[in-house]
Amino acid sequence: MTSLLGKPILYSYWRSSCSWRVRIALNLKEIPYDIKPVSLIKSGGEQHSNEFREINPMEQVPALHIDGATLVESLSIMNYLEETRPHRPLLPNDCIKRAKVREICEVIASGIQPLQNLTVLIHVGEEKKNEWAKHWIKRGFRAVEKLLSASAGKYCVGDDITLADCCLIPQVFNARRFHVDLRPFPIILRIDRELETHPAFRAAHPSNQPDCPPEAIK
Numbered sequence: 001m002t003s004l005l006g007k008p009i010l011y012s013y014w015r016s017s018c019s020w021r022v023r024i025a026l027n028l029k030e031i032p033y034d035i036k037p038v039s040l041i042k043s044g045g046e047q048h049s050n051e052f053r054e055i056n057p058m059e060q061v062p063a064l065h066i067d068g069a070t071l072v073e074s075l076s077i078m079n080y081l082e083e084t085r086p087h088r089p090l091l092p093n094d095c096i097k098r099a100k101v102r103e104i105c106e107v108i109a110s111g112i113q114p115l116q117n118l119t120v121l122i123h124v125g126e127e128k129k130n131e132w133a134k135h136w137i138k139r140g141f142r143a144v145e146k147l148l149s150a151s152a153g154k155y156c157v158g159d160d161i162t163l164a165d166c167c168l169i170p171q172v173f174n175a176r177r178f179h180v181d182l183r184p185f186p187i188i189l190r191i192d193r194e195l196e197t198h199p200a201f202r203a204a205h206p207s208n209q210p211d212c213p214p215e216a217i218k
């Protein structure tokens with residue numbers, strides 16, 4: 001279903017892992033969308049402007065304008081996409097498996113990413129921020145790896161790509177960014193490798209975003 005109200009607009013930042021989750025879900029579901037870049041660093045962060053605060057009072061990306069509504073919070077947005085565009089499902093039919101997908105999403109979206117996001121790192125301070133981010137990602141990945149040891153097939157839960165994979169891959173990028181040693185997490189690494197070349201994941205990668213600075217393209 002393409003909206004009668006025009007192409008969805010995603011307010012996104014190239015390196016924001018939460019924007020990236022939604023980009024993957026939109027791509028997997030083959031929903032065409034336009035990107036409106038919001039720079040989290042330019043002039044202290046465009047997300048803090050009065051204009052953007054009207055879009056998201058949390059002053060964070062992503063936000064998705066779709067079907068005449070503006071939605072914020074990546075998990076909530078992905079669930080809306082799943083409910084309204086079920087054609088390429090990102091949640092399994094089996095209720096236990098659905099719970100397992102949501103479990104992994106929660107661990108990442110509530111238990112890891114918020115502890116290492118830009119606002120928190122600014123508050124923690126330049127001197128401590130890398131060690132801080134590393135600590136929380138490592139702690140969370142220990143839990144994710146354990147959960148995956150019971151749930152994973154080819155991907156996070158079984159052999160189909162789900163919302164859990166949309167959350168995991170951007171978090172692996174952040175782990176590398178903060179120099180987390182990923183060798184203790186072989187299942188995470190295997191799934192990351194598996195999805196590295198998938199077209200929907202490739203297109204959503206920070207390097208392929210219109211606001212990616214040329215020197216950061218990998």
Ligand SMILES: O=C(O)/C=C\C(=O)CC(=O)CC(=O)O
Pocket residue numbers: 015016017018040041113116117118119174
């Ligand atoms: O270019 C920058 O350094 C600014 C912001 C980010 O990376 C985004 C985050 O806050 C991390 C994240 O999305 O998990």
